[in-house]
Amino acid sequence: MNVRARAAVAALVLMLPVAACSMAYRQPEVRLEGIRVGSIGLRGGMLYAQVFVANPNDFDLETSALTSDLQLAHPSNEQAWISFAQGTMTEPIKVSGNRTTMIEIPIAFRYQDLGGAMRTILDTGTFNYRVSGDVQLKEPISRSIPYRKTGVVTMSGNR
Numbered sequence: 001m002n003v004r005a006r007a008a009v010a011a012l013v014l015m016l017p018v019a020a021c022s023m024a025y026r027q028p029e030v031r032l033e034g035i036r037v038g039s040i041g042l043r044g045g046m047l048y049a050q051v052f053v054a055n056p057n058d059f060d061l062e063t064s065a066l067t068s069d070l071q072l073a074h075p076s077n078e079q080a081w082i083s084f085a086q087g088t089m090t091e092p093i094k095v096s097g098n099r100t101t102m103i104e105i106p107i108a109f110r111y112q113d114l115g116g117a118m119r120t121i122l123d124t125g126t127f128n129y130r131v132s133g134d135v136q137l138k139e140p141i142s143r144s145i146p147y148r149k150t151g152v153v154t155m156s157g158n159r
Contacts, residue, residue: 028061028095029054030135032149033102035070044110047085049131051103051147055095063093064138068105072114073128081130085109092138105133126154 031052038046049068055061066089074080085107095101114121121127132148 024057025141026056028056028135028137028145030145030147032131032147034149034151035107035129035131035153036104037153038106043112044108047107047109047153049105049107049133051105051133051135052100053093053095053103053135054100055097058097059140060097061095061137062139063095063135064142065090065136066093066103066105066133067136068107068131068133070107070129070131073130082114084113084129126152128152 029052031054033050033052036048036050038048047070049070051066053061053063068085068087068089069083070085071081072084074082087105087107089103089105093101093103128150129152130148130150132146134144134146137143137145
């Protein structure tokens, strides 16, 4: 066997464990199920983004952070969005192997940040939203998994 052939065989032997590990890891599914109203007060309130994380792997996954960016539809321009609340949750969350976990991300808001959207919410009791963010995996492989959803929240729940 010549030197090139030996080098190629050696490279393949060294790459096999790496390839086996990468085939064993499957991308978790992250989906936003909706937004629920937690509380309403005189100056603002609390919403909860309900994010489901499904771990299709045989091993546990752990997060280091979850980010969220919540926007509301502008009441007079359907193409425009009003930035409502952004946040990062840094509590570690563990999703066991072959399990699904629901994570609720708290989103505090103030009425004064709603601007013109407040009138629509008071008149109709609903608002259109879009929320996006990332789940930052810490273990076993550091990576960012995005999520995104649009929908409607009513005072009785989301649609």
